[in-house]
Amino acid sequence: MAIGNSFSYIFGPIVALIGIGSMIMVLRWAYARGGSVVAAPAKPGPSDSYGLMVCVSSPPNYAEGEMVRRKLEDCGIRANLAQTTEGPRVMVWPADENKAIATLLR
Secondary structure, eight states, X not given: OOSSOTTHHHHXXXXXXXXXXXXXXXXXXXXXXXXXXSOOOOOOOOTTOXXXXXXXXXXXXXXXXXXXXXXXXXXXXXXXXXXXXXEEEEEEOGGGHHHXXXXXXX
């Protein structure tokens, strides 16, 4: 005498297929390429592609550019050091351009 009904032979493989299918979906999601939550590193561009900011100094290397940027910051001028395709550039907002140039000439 058999225990169970005739559906017991189909129930096992169906449960196995559902389990394998769910594992496939989770693994596809986990190893999918594309939308990363980590920001991509900044790519240098030409010095005129930094929006409204204008270049006030072209230092020969990054260390000297940082010294120029800090000098402007100490004088109350908002400055940014950008790595461009032409080398490092110290950028300021257009409203601060004349003040920055006067500060650097002192």
